[in-house]
Amino acid sequence: MADVLLVIFGVSLLFASITNMLSGIVKILVWQGLILFLLTILKTTQLNLWEFAFVALETIVFKAILIPWFIQDTINKNGIIREVEPSVSNFFSLGVMTAIFAFGFFIALWSGKSSPKLYPLHFGIAFSAILKGLFIIIANKKLITHLMGYLIMENGIFLLSLAIGSDMPHIVSLGVSLDIMLSILIAVLFINKISSTFQEGDSDELSILKD
Amino acid sequence: MILNLFFMLVIPLLFVGIINKTKAIWAGRKGPSLLQPLFTFLKLLHKQEIHSLSSGHIFRWAPSLALTAVFFAALFVPFGSRQACFGFKGDFFLVMSLLALAKAVLVLAAMDTGSSFEGMGASREISFTAFLEPAFLLIIGSLAYAGGLERIGQLFYRHTVNIYNEWSVIIAVMTALALFIMLLVEGARVPFDDPATHLELTMIHEVMVLDTSGPNLALVHYASALKMQIYASLISYFLIPEGMGTLGITLVFLLGSFSLAVLAGLVESLMPRFRISRNLELVIIPLSVALLVLAALIVHNMGGF
């Protein structure tokens, strides 16, 4: 079951590199949030109410609903063009995605020897998600897309943190998720400000400061 | 001592006289008398001086200082007796720089008049020192190389030409040649400079003292003659064999200086003047010769070829 979910997650990453609409990526974010929720449920063996509530909050409410809604809202409000407009062709980004997968799994398999408690598929997917996030940021110009890339990356990290199970102190994970939430809120705030100051939220416009 | 002083006072002007006489005879003229330079000297002493308007204090005292400097330099060089009046180990540098001092003040005096001709002469004259000083030093060095540093008179006197030792002959001839060229340069004679030319542009020493007149001029003439004589006597002492009586030394010295004067006269009448622009290149000859001598000595000392 978990493997299937992981694979779906991977597929969502592939889909992210071929979709042409921003809304497509938003959908991907929603899906990933759900997948993460299910995975958490599956992973955690004994489940007390608090943890359940917390995880649910973190994944369903937050990752799958709140943020995508925010983003969609920003897109609508600031009249950002709905195409992704990547600076590289889909084909190319697909190829890169494949390469990333290969690299991720290579690392995962290589490392699999050294740490038994790590499940190569899981790690590989997580790692590729992180790299994919970075790649989306690199390959796109829109700030909103940068933000989405960052979110995908965060999802990957979350996936990885699932991989090591519940070894994290709760206070830390609480702080972590709060921080991420805040950072995304502030980022959205900034995007609004920027798109009100600049014509459109395009990173090429934000290159006044340079040497 | 007395002898030295006497010769120092008498010979230099006679030396010039001989040169002129030789030239005249060679040219088939009767020529002025040998003492003509002396007469000129005395005549100039009676004349009044004319100072250039733009000249200043240097111009007034330069000639006397120059003469004194050359004179004191001469005191370190034996004239006819075995010993010089003064002398100490390594006194040659004092002699060298006294001559340099004389030259320097004359040059400054020349520049003091602000005349372009004299500037030209001064610049040419002073440029010679750049190559003559090292040459002189290296000659001294090569002499010192044989047997340690000594007072300048001794250095030359000590070296005896041994006909049967090719080394000493080579060294003697080459060093003598170097010194003779230096004599010609310092004395401002042909082929480096022609005191008798009629065009200022081609003169060196004469044009430098263009504005000097009267007693000053006399002093300058005497100083340059004395300078020449210094080299002459050095060369002649170079040829004096060791262990000779004082009288012999005196005779050989007189003979040597006079024959050098004749030689200079012959050179003047046989050779043309060099082009001014080439002059400096030829002034390097003594330097190279001196180096050769030194090289020869070292090679000889290291056991020949």
Next chain:
Amino acid sequence: MICCGLILLWLTLIPALFRRSALFTTMLCLASVCLAFGFGRVLFSSAPQICHLQLATLPLAIQFEVDALAAFFGCLFALGFPLGMLYGHFYLKAHPGEGAGSHLFWLGIMMISMFLVLLLRHILLFLLAWELMSLASFFAILFDRNNRQTRSNALYYFVMMHLGAAVLLCGFALLYLNTGSFSFRNLVFAGLAKWLLIIGFAFKAGFFPFYSWLPKAHPVAPSHLSGLMSGLMIKTGIFGIILVLFRSEWQAIELYILLAVSLITAFNGVIHALTETNLKRCLAYSSIENIGLIGVGLCFWQLGILFANPLMSALGLAGALLHTLFHSTFKPLLFYLSGNILLATHSLEIDSLGGLHKNLNYTSKLFLLGSLSISALPMFSGFISEFSILGAILLGFNSHSLASTLCSVVAGGVFAFVSALVLIAFTKLYSIVFSGEARSEAASKAKEHPLGLLLSPAILALLSLVLGLFGKLGLAFVSPLCITLGISQSQLVGLGGLLRGISLILVLLLLVSVILFLLKSRLVKHSRHSTWACGYFKGSPKLQYTGMAYINPLAYFLKPLLHSPKLHQEVQGYFPRELNYREELFDYLDKGLIASLCRWLGKFYGLFSGIQNGKTNSYITYLLLALLALLFWVLGVPR
């Protein structure tokens, strides 16, 4: 005594801050008197005096050691500073500027740090004082704030000093690592440290590849400062070099290298002094040449030890020290007088001056004395020291060792050549600046300065004349140091005898010439007339010989040694309207080597200057690349 002198010196900073130049100068004089006495006592008792300054619980006990070496240079400074400041006081009065207060302050700091450099034998504190010296002089140079040239040259100087200090730092660090102690009171310097230290000090002293800051810094500094820097500050470099030479073992080959460097320094310095057209830059180059000569003397000191020739080493060391002493009399003299010229004519380009001997009567006489002594003519101070050094060289001519002979051949040849060129350079300098007719409006309108600006030059000139006539005095001053540096008394006595004889002869010479002159001027009546221009009656100042023309015969030989970019336009048509031709002679080291090095460095930096292009994408790309690179590094590189 010394401590109270230093404390007084610290106190001088207070009036400096309130721009009380006069008070500053007087206090400085007091302090210098104290210091001079203190140092003098140590020098002539020739017993090193050590005063500890144990601060509370500070781990490092500050320890002043006043050995003969420090005392010698201390005396030099203590004599030089008040004269310099005496001149500086009047100079600043005649040439007021905004930064006077800070200028005085930094001057004070500079002087203090120079004394500290001599006194401190603790690595950290020594370096501290050293850096402080560079820093203070840097700020002191920046007196004339509005001049761009001043800024850039001062900065150049600062960076050079920084590099030198860095090398010095490395040397001392190695020393510390070898010995494990921070105090270098009686260490033997060895190995790489030795060389690094020599190089570090060579930066300050201005030896061959590192001298390029002098001709930049001195012209822009106010004249009293350039006098102090060139006369005294670069001597700290000599101080360090003597220290290193004395404290370390030297192979023959190393000494040959040092000798070669010194000779190149001297030669390079003099040919630029010869061709330079800016008065102060010319003087700066001549300082380089003098430093080279001092280096030669020091080399022969060591070579004498190497060849077991005590007389040679004695003459070499004595000559070097004497030259140090003399140079710090006549070089400041010349710089101060050039300051007078600058104040009078607002120009230092010699070809725009001339005929100043009429208006600047005393200045011209003093300058003449200075240039005669710097060109080592008898009766003037330079002669004595060069005589001694040349004696050392001549002693090398002995048939026993080929090595020493070759050293002497090369050294002697170059030495004589250099001294001849110095003569030419300074006859040129004097005669172009002072003799003849004024070449410019300003030069003809020049006015002689009040006594204040002539006082300390006069003292210095007198000093150099006296020292030149009576060489024994100078020798008496340096001999204690020579003895502490391992020269036997007897050798010095021999030299002393010689010098006495020489001074006798020279005094005689002076008397005779004066008498002759007086007789002549009594008996002979003279009239004045315009210069004989060979029948050409429209003589004009433009017709005079210029500096370039004066050295033209030699320039023909020196061209290959100089970087001389020509600029002239071709003649067009049969009747060309105008034709201009410009030729400048530059320093290969400066314009050639260093400039191009900087250019290369700049180009190399330029390759990377595009990375900050303002695009977030590329930033993230760099981040990702760095991540991957480090990943491969840690996974790839074995221990």
Next chain:
Amino acid sequence: MLYLYIWLFPILAGALSWLLKSEKLNKLLILIHSVIHLGFGLALFFPGRRLSAALNIDNYSVWFFAVSALLYFAVAIYTLQQDQRLSPRQSSIYAVCLMAFVASMDGANLSRDLGLIWVFVETTTLASAMLISFEHHKQSLEAAWKYLFICSIGIALAFMGILLLIIAQPATPSLSLDRIIQRGYWINSFWLKLSFVFMLIGFGTKVGLAPMHFWLPDAHSEAPAGISALLSGALLNTALLPLLRMQKVLSAAQLGYLASQLFIALGLASLFVAAVFILKVKNYKRLLAYSSIENMGIILIAFALGDLAGKAGLIHTLGHSLIKAAFFLSAGNLYSLYKAKDYNRCSGLLSRDPNTGWLWLICFVFIIGMPPSPLFFSELYIALGLLASGNYFVLALWFILLASIVYGLGKASLEICMGYSEEKTRLPFSQYLPQAMLLLLAVAVPIAVLLLRP
């Protein structure tokens, strides 16, 4: 518990200023906070370290905390009479963010749990992003966005590193440094290496190490003077701290050599980038920012060498923070005098406002490591360390880069200070005092430390 204490005052004061919205009050609150803060810092620092021992705070924490406390105090004084032209609301936001920023920095400094450190470091980013974007124009907005975005990504990577660190440990992993270091020997070296790389990149982004430094010049040049001072004086150190902790962990796992290698590599890279751009840029605040990058590089090299050089690194951190803060505050003066950031447009500072001029010059002299600056001694010791460890090449490179940096900074400083300007201006006293205080401390504190613990 400690964190509650730290956050207590900011929260209350924040609430207060948010309610009252008066500029005077805000400034007062900030001042009070800074004083309390400084008091706490001194209490930690002074005698016998009883307090710090009780709170289980190690020397690094105390040192860095004290530095940030000093800086905060200076900045608080500086902002007292500075007119920031803010609406009451804005000034309240400013106060709240500033206090939150400082408090989170303290958290990161004092904590000994990597997780918490991460959380606090992330918080500093958020708080300071608001502060940077304060002067509402395009540049400041852009700078803030870049800062926020790049740093968030970096921090995310750092979190990845933390996860990897957990993976690396055997059963019952933990994030408290003491535990990790205790069991250092059993840590899996492969994962440890990976996690170290991720943390180095992650926190390194925040430290401003090349090639992750790109946000730094923008942020520092666009923020108001006080904030720039805090950013480069305190924040960079705060971000540096976890790296130092990780170095300890690595050396506990016999991987110290790796940490040194990477530190030296990144340090040299930072030095190089700094040299390149210091010679290029004309904006004096960016110049200062690059010089911070350079100093961070030096500090990193120092810590890479360890022992004596490591101590020198601490001195260097202190010295750099104080001097650079003073420098940025003086730059603030300069900006308020000339209203220009290009140094060719502002010259004759010495004649226009001598105090600022001399402050500037002294800062310049100190920052390039001339005596009596502490940096002189630290650099001396670092050179010693490099020689001792035989890194001659690194040393030579370092000196060459340093020389060009000195040239660049000197050129700018002379351009600014020299020259003539006919109008004379005076600024309120409280805009000279902090710099002077900081510079004095920069000289005094190392000597004091030397005196106390030779």
